[in-house]
Amino acid sequence: MSNPKNLTAYRTWNRKYWMLALALLIALTGLEARTYFVEKALGQYLAWQNPGREKVGRQWQVEQKRLLAGTRLEKISKELRSREKQLASIPNFLELIRRVLQENQLVIPAQHFIRLYHTLPFFLKEHVIAPDSLIALRLQDRLDNVILNREADGVEMVLIDAQSRIENILYLSNELLDVFFKHGQSEVVDVTSDPRFAGRVFRFELFWQNLSQLPKGMQNNFLQAMPDLLTLAGPTAKVAISNKISENLVEVAVAPDNFRAVIYYLPEDWIINFVSTLEYPWMQNEEQDIL
Amino acid sequence: MKSKIFYSFVAGASLLLLTLYGGFLWLSADLPYIPSDLRHLIYAQPTEIYADDGTLVYTLGGQRYVPLNKISPYFQKAVVAAEDGHFWRHHGIDKLAMLRAFYRTVFLGQTQGGSTITQQLAKNLFFTFKKRFLRKFKEMLVAMQLESMFTKEQILEAYCNLIYFGGTAYGVEDAAQQFFDKSASELTLAEAALLAGIINSPQALNPFSHPEAARRRQALVLQRMKRRGFIDEATYAAALTDTLVFSQRPRRSNDFIDHILTLATKRFGEEAVFFGGLKIYTTLDSDLQRLAEEELAVGLARLEAELDSTGMPLQGAIAVISIPTGEVKALVGSRKYLPGGFNRAVSQNRHVGSGIKPFIYYAAFEKMGLNPASVVVDSASMFYTETGKRWMPRNFDRRYHGPMIIKSAFLQSINVIAAQLGYQLTPRVMKETLRRFGIEAPIPEVLPLALGTVGISPLEMAAAYSIFARNGEYLRPVFLKRVEDIGGMVLDRAFIFGEERLQPAISYQVLDMMRGVIEQGTGRSVRLSGFLAPAAGKTGTSTEFTDAWFTGITTSLAASVWVGYDRIYRLYTKTGRGVTGGYGAAPIWANFMKRAMKRYPAREFRMPDGLKRIMVDPRTGWPAVDPAEGMTVVVPDNFWPGLPTDAAPRQWLPPADSLPQLRNQ
Known part of the structure; x- marks a missing residue:
């Protein structure tokens, strides 16, 4: 260090290298300022690493x-x-009611409700809701859903519109539901001895004769309402009219023998029409036919 | 020596590089995965809440996404000028801006962000908003990666769709809709500059709550746009003076919506409500909600000015229910709405005082065969409660008034009579009666229940009183009409069920007494406030004036107002007068109804069959000889047969032989 030549050479060398380093730094900074190569390089590296993250x-x-x-x-x-x-x-109205009784509440779309409604015998539909009322609701687009609630005394049916407002509330009493469930069902009963049919048991032949006297339309109603009437017909078959009237429906039993009968519920006015065909005093005159 | 220094330098530089590389590796180790399409990470169908009229009132959890060509070019330029002037040049970070921000933060003590748009995007996508030193570096790394993976246009598009504008507005499309009722593509220069300005501080620069600050910021953004050459001088000057037409329906939450979210969360779970993109159709009437909020705020401010200072803010709540449908139309749970705050309109923690009396009187009429003309005696009475303690109820005026008809006792809100009736009914029957009125709050089976020592929410009170307006039919309050999922499938819907819970004739007799409360009883302030439509109601004041209530009905709306402090504290005026329901709550109810009922017809309540209106002496219950001193009451048809039902009582004199019977009655 004591050698001045060496000192000068060192200073020159030192300045040169530091200047070089500085120039490199400036060049890199300039390059970075223009090209952002550091960010780009880091960004590329990170993008390359990305899939594993x-x-x-x-x-x-x-x-x-x-x-x-x-x-x-x-x-x-x-x-x-x-x-x-x-x-x-759910295939039919009765099944719907069964489900309501099991689940306490059901909400069904109006379309489906109407389909199920049509599975009821035509003369029973009136007891749920008059078809014309239902048509009016549909025409005015006032029926969207039907809510069925199980109540202590039957089933409540709430008809509601698209805004969930109540359009109508209908009640099906337990008595009516009983009618729905029993209609067309076979029952173990001897119609000749059961007190509810006393005095109103006809041999099938007499019943058929009198039925034939009714106007054609009414005959058809009976046949449609009691589809098993013809299959159960026979020399020992009987038709019995009960004294039990539920919701204006009269219980009628078609019995192939003395052990069983198929129970139907027919509108009271049909039965009145039928009874009017019997000759007075029919009970005495036809004693041999009326058991 | 030469080489020693050189190698030291090289070694130092290498060490520095190694440290930097190590730091980089360490920081980059837990960086998030970035998808190849940012749109999928940002876009989410929001859960939308609709009012009764079908208008969208609130959105949450979602994020709309519009492509860059559907965003006004003005907004694109404004956001670049406002947030990151060198956006189109840098590669994720702006080193000069960072140095400037560092200098100002450290040496000048000013807070200034140096984050580029890309860094802000990185932060909003992947990081929390807690300020952490290391997070800043990670943001920078993610910004560099974003710049390497996406074009500038893609980055700007993602940023515009993700950024927060305050309230529930995320993304420029939502912001344009909420602030200006238009789409992002239709924004004018002035609107775009205003929106771009909000990003810096969405709360402090909200144009609805801080219009001046927002305009100042807008001017600054416009100036920056001009300086950067995005707009010329003339456009700049025109935009500065451009009139801004803001949306008249700022979308913000309220207590009703908070309650809706609570109900929906209970039903579907929090994730489904906040991130499921549901469509929730409610019964909210936005106008009534606004009126209720305004009238409560004004009424409380007016009352507070009269009150003895307590250092606590006076609070209040209103619940409004539609009479025909049972739908809840408005719900205000506090004086000033705070998101997720305590909702006093549904909380069951304040005693209702005399507000309970209509229910007690109904039970007395039904179970004890009384009617509004029956005579009772207001005298000092002492009862033994269930626990064997002696209880001696006192009247508000600390006096006893002797014999009077029930309607008179009701109008004057005589506590002793209510207590006598409650005693005869028994606490169990009182509780059962409250349940029939739909009150689900916990009810203690105690004798003082007759005077309202039970906490009931304003919502339940409004629902319970609405039964009187429907002549005994109860409708469960409904908030949610329908909930649909993202595909439009109905997940839930409300059905309105009416249930006959009261006898219509008895219900109407109580309703008529409640009409009297407004006409000549403790709720006279309703009429003095200028509300003149047919209405019925009852005041309520809890012990020591800690709660003031008024619940009232018209044929269209039922509303219940509560006023009090959050802590149980007396409401006293500066003159030392206790604040009653009639003084504190009834004027708020009346002012709200005055405005709300402009939309509904002022109809009379329908009197059921089997009732008649007669005029009797309010002290003896005898037919009034002088109409000026008589009181009109509604009684069953068979009560005093032959008594004229119109206002001609002088012409009627009971037959002499019926007098003993009448006395018994």
């Missing part, structure tokens, strides 16, 4: 919650769809 961070958490929400809502809508499917599989 995890989905973390705020928006990914939100995405996770969205997935959870979707799963939950899918579960709810699946349940609803399955319930809709179950409801759609």
Whole structure:
């Protein structure tokens, strides 16, 4: 160091290298300022590393919650769809009522309700709702859903519009439901000895004769209402009219023998029409036919 | 020596580089995965809440996404000018801006952000908003990566769709809709500049709550746009003076919506409500909600000015229910709405005082065969409660008034009579009666129940009183009409069921007494406030004036108003007068109804068959000889047969032989 030549050479060398380093730094800075090569290089490296990274961070958490929400809502809508499917599989009105009695409440779309309504025998429909009222509601687009609630004294049917407002409330009493369930069902009963049929048991032949005297339309009503009438016909068959009237419907039994009968419920005015065909005093004159 | 220094330098530089590289590796180790399409990460169908008239009132959890060509070019330029002037040049970070921000933060103590649009996008996508030193570096790294993966246009598009504008507005499309009722593509220069200005501080620069600050910021953004050459001088000057037409329906939450979210969350779970993209159709009437909020705020401010200072803010709540449908139309749970705040309109923690009396009198009429003309005696009475303690109820005026008809006792809100009736009914029957009125709050089976020592929410009170307006039919309050999922499938819907819970004739007799409360009883302030439509109601004041209530009905609406402090504290005026329901709550109810009922016809309540209106002496219950001193009451048809039902009582004299019977009656 004591050598001045060496010192000068060192200073020159030192200045040169530091200047070089500085120039390099300035050049790099200039280059970076113009091309952003550092950011680009780092960005490229990070993009290359990207596939191996995890989905973390705020928006990914939100995405996770969205997935959870979707799963939950899918579960709810699946349940609803399955319930809709179950409801759609209800084949007739009686089954609908059975389901209401089991589940206490059912909500069914108006279309489906009308389909089930049409499965009722035509003379029983009036007892649920008059067809013209139903048509009026549909025409005015005032019927969207029907809610059926099980009540202590029967089933309440609430007809509601698309805004969920009540259009009409109908009640099916337990007595009427009993009629619905028993109509067309076979029962173990001896009509000749059961007190409710006493004095109104006809041999089938007499019943048929008198029925033939009714106007054609009324005859057809009887035949439609009692589809088993012809299959049960026979020399020992009897038709009995009960003294029991429920909701203006008269119980009529068609018995192939003395052990069983198929029970029907027919409108009271039909029975009055039928009875009017019997010759007076029919009970005495036809004693041998009326058991 | 030369080489020693050189190598030291090289070694130092290498060490620095190694440290930087190590730091980079360490920071980049837990960076998030970035998808190849940012749109999928940002877009989410929001859950939308609709009012009764079908208008969208609130959205949550969602994010609309519009392509860049559907965003006004003005907004694109404005946002670049406002947030990141060098956006189109840099590669994710603006080093000069950062140095400037660093200098100002450290040496001048000013807070200034140096984040570029790309960094802000990175922050909003992947990081929390907690300020952390290391997070800043990670943001920078993610910004560099974003710049490498996406074009500038894609980055700007993602940013415009993700950024927060305050309230429930996320993304420029939502903001344009909420602030200007138009889409992002239709924004004018002035509107675009205003929206771009909001991003900096969405709360403080909200144009609805801070219009001046928002306009100042807008001017600054316009100036920056001009400086950067995005707009010329003339356009700049025109935009500065351009009139802004704001949306008249700012979309913000309220207590009703908060309650809706609570109900929906209970039903579907939090994730489904906030991130499921549901459509929730409610019974909310936005106009009534606004009126209720305004009238409660004004009424409380006016009352507070008269009150003795307590240092606590006076609070209040209103619940409004539609009479024909049972739908809840408005719900205000506090004086000033706070998101997720305590909703006093549905909380069951304040005693209703005399507000309970209509239910007690109904039970007395039904179970004890009384009617509004029956005579009772207001005298000092002492009862033994269930626990064997003596209880001596006192009247509001600390006096006893002797014999009077029931209607008179009701109008004057005589506590002793209510207590006598409650005693004869028994606490169990009182509780059962409250349940029939749909009150689901916990009810203690105690004698003081007759005077309203039970906490009931304003919502339940409004629903319970609405039964009187429907002549005994109860409708469960409905908030949610229908809930649909993202595909339009109906997940839930409300059905309105009416249930005959009261006898119409008895219900109407109580209703008529409640009419009297407004006409000549403790609720006279309703008429003094200028509300003149047919209405019925009852005041309520809890012990020691801690709660003031008024619940009233018209043929269209039922509303219940509560006023009090959150802590149980007396409401006293500066003159030392206790605040009653008639003084504190009834004027708020009346002012609300005055405005609300402009939309509904002022109809009379329908009197059921089997009732008649007669005029009797309010002290003896005898037919009034002088109409000026008589009181009109509604009684069953068979009560005093032959008594004229119109205002001609002088012409009627009971037959002499019926007098003993009448006395018994």
